[in-house]
Amino acid sequence: MDFDxxxxxxxxxxxxxxxxEALRITRATLTTLGERLGSGEATDLAAPLPMEIDRFLTEAQSEQRIDxxxxxxxxxDRASTDQSDANFYAQVVLDVVADTVPESEFRDVRDQLPSEYDNLFKLLSSENY
Incomplete structure (x- = not known):
């Protein structure tokens, strides 16, 4: 999938x-996800994404233990919105990421995150993840 x-x-x-606005919420979500994931996992997830946005994952200071x-x-904060909208926007961005990257790579991301992050994947239509 290309950038546009x-x-x-x-x-x-x-x-x-x-x-x-879509770029703003994509940047906010992927930067924050990049901070939470291990650097290797962030790099793996970023690889199939458009090069204009993969850097949001890879340039973040990784492996921060944030709940x-x-x-x-x-x-x-990054998207200049409230928590309710931020939660929904993050779900949307991850839904598009799931449609873009290989299923096995997306599953690795989910496996790295604790169960409290399950809400992030609420919009995914496939039970495969």
């Missing part, structure tokens, strides 16, 4: 007015 298609999917699924509430707070 990825952002278009985020924009459509999150019902945003512009691709700029899910802190994750949502960071996304909200």
């Amino acid at each position: 298609t990825f952002l278009g999917e985020v924009q459509q699924r999150a019902k945003l007015a512009s691709q700029g 899910y509430d802190e994750f949502v707070d960071r996304v909200a």
Whole structure:
């Protein structure tokens, strides 16, 4: 999936007015996820993503042990939105990521996160993840 298609999917699924807003929530979500994942896992997840956004995962200071509430707070702060919207936006971004990367890679990400992060994957339609 290319950059414009990825952002278009985020924009459509999150019902945003512009691709700029889609980029803002994508950056907020992937940067925060990159902080939570181990650096190797962040790099693996980033590899199949468009090069314009893969850096959000790989340039973050990885392996921070943040709980899910802190994750949502960071996304909200970076996206300049409230926690409820940040939670939904993060779910949307991860839903698009799941459609972009190999299933096994996405499963590795889910396996690295504690069960309190299950809400992040709430929108996924497939039971395979």
